[in-house]
Amino acid sequence: MRTAERNTKTRLSGTASPEPPGVTVADPSTAARLTALLAAFRPGDDALGVSELARRTGLPKTSVHRLSRHLVDHGLLERDGSALRLGLKLFEIGQLAVRQRGLVDTARPLLADLREATHNTVHLAVLEGTEVVYLDVLRGPDAPRLPSRIGGRFPAHATGVGKAILAFSPEDFVDTVIGAGLPRVSRRTITSPALLRRQLAKVADEGTAYEREESSIGTVCVASPIVDADGHAVAAISVAGWVNRMRTERLAPAVRTAALALSRTLR
């Protein structure tokens, strides 16, 4: 799950960077070009024209034409007039890519219960490199529109789930995250390595992590890790809501209880 060493050159844009850079194809192989075409789509895109795909990938328009025809033939892309969009087959394959499928399935009812009990938005996330990837998001009726979405990414240090996972991870994961820099996501994001380490020590003691407007102003969150038999985090869950409406300390026991139950069930 954690591939800090992973190639980030063509990384899919997460929710953190609203204007991600285009994907550049340095590797001229057909496989690399095909992959770049798929990775050129971003959240919010629907269909993209050939010119836009060429611009984003740096490929000649003739190549985009030819390669996309093949991808359409195999259902990875679909045509929409003269434009192209990602094929539903990618959704199907993508669902199989969550190695911890059992985690998602097992967590689902508990997440639904947490949403029901708190009326706020619940998350399930894993760590990948220096970022968290949301495997599940159930929006609550009382919660603000958060930037989190299923399949989206966020810098780990700026989120409750990320801090919950890091606090229960081997030291070198924390070093990797800090070594990569601690980008400011909102004006309250913790960007000081010393402060982050102190907070993580506290999270490790208490079993719950708080996030106060560190990922987006106006929202708070309380998170707790899902741990394996060795006590290492494999994921985390959280409940997030409005800063002036959700009392994180009051919800902490509920989140912690659900996390402990889920950890036990998975063992």
Next chain:
Amino acid sequence: MRTAERNTKTRLSGTASPEPPGVTVADPSTAARLTALLAAFRPGDDALGVSELARRTGLPKTSVHRLSRHLVDHGLLERDGSALRLGLKLFEIGQLAVRQRGLVDTARPLLADLREATHNTVHLAVLEGTEVVYLDVLRGPDAPRLPSRIGGRFPAHATGVGKAILAFSPEDFVDTVIGAGLPRVSRRTITSPALLRRQLAKVADEGTAYEREESSIGTVCVASPIVDADGHAVAAISVAGWVNRMRTERLAPAVRTAALALSRTLR
């Protein structure tokens, strides 16, 4: 969304066939080979060795080696020792492939409410060709373990959601499904075209579709379509449970109400 004409040669195995055939690569293009490699993974697989991937795709082991290296470089596959597995990036890209992302996001809270109100399993599905693809599944505490899963497929005529969508689809979609044959999934599956057409006419009248052990013995389901401004189905939702515990007629108004609310919200 509906691509009845789509190439089904390398179609991802759905939940309908517990032992899907290996993917065979007739088309020698790189796109075909890449698709075959990605589609070779099945539900329940974790990491697969190069030999197994070669066996499933019919590709030479040297090709599997070479192609998988590119896919690993771009995060679509990940290494696990000498074996390979689908990369988390595929999950991320796959989430972007659901064109009706707005549908999924909007349906989520309503599905959670339905699960809470019924304690059974709720589904959101769309039609693709002759099959439904599940975009969302929330398992209920009282429901049996159903074969449905997010990203999974099922023959449309054998499911409540499929019949709900077909009843609110143009005639030629129904013709396509019937023309492709009506495979028997359980011993109660409707395999008679005349009987299916009669049932669809009833569903069109009532706005709700029932499924009685037609997809798996022991379970029943009640479904209702999400329709656009022209009255055509774009998706369907359902509640499924045990045949001798869940009273479909009693739950029908709840499912219909949620479907109508969702249809209105999406307009």
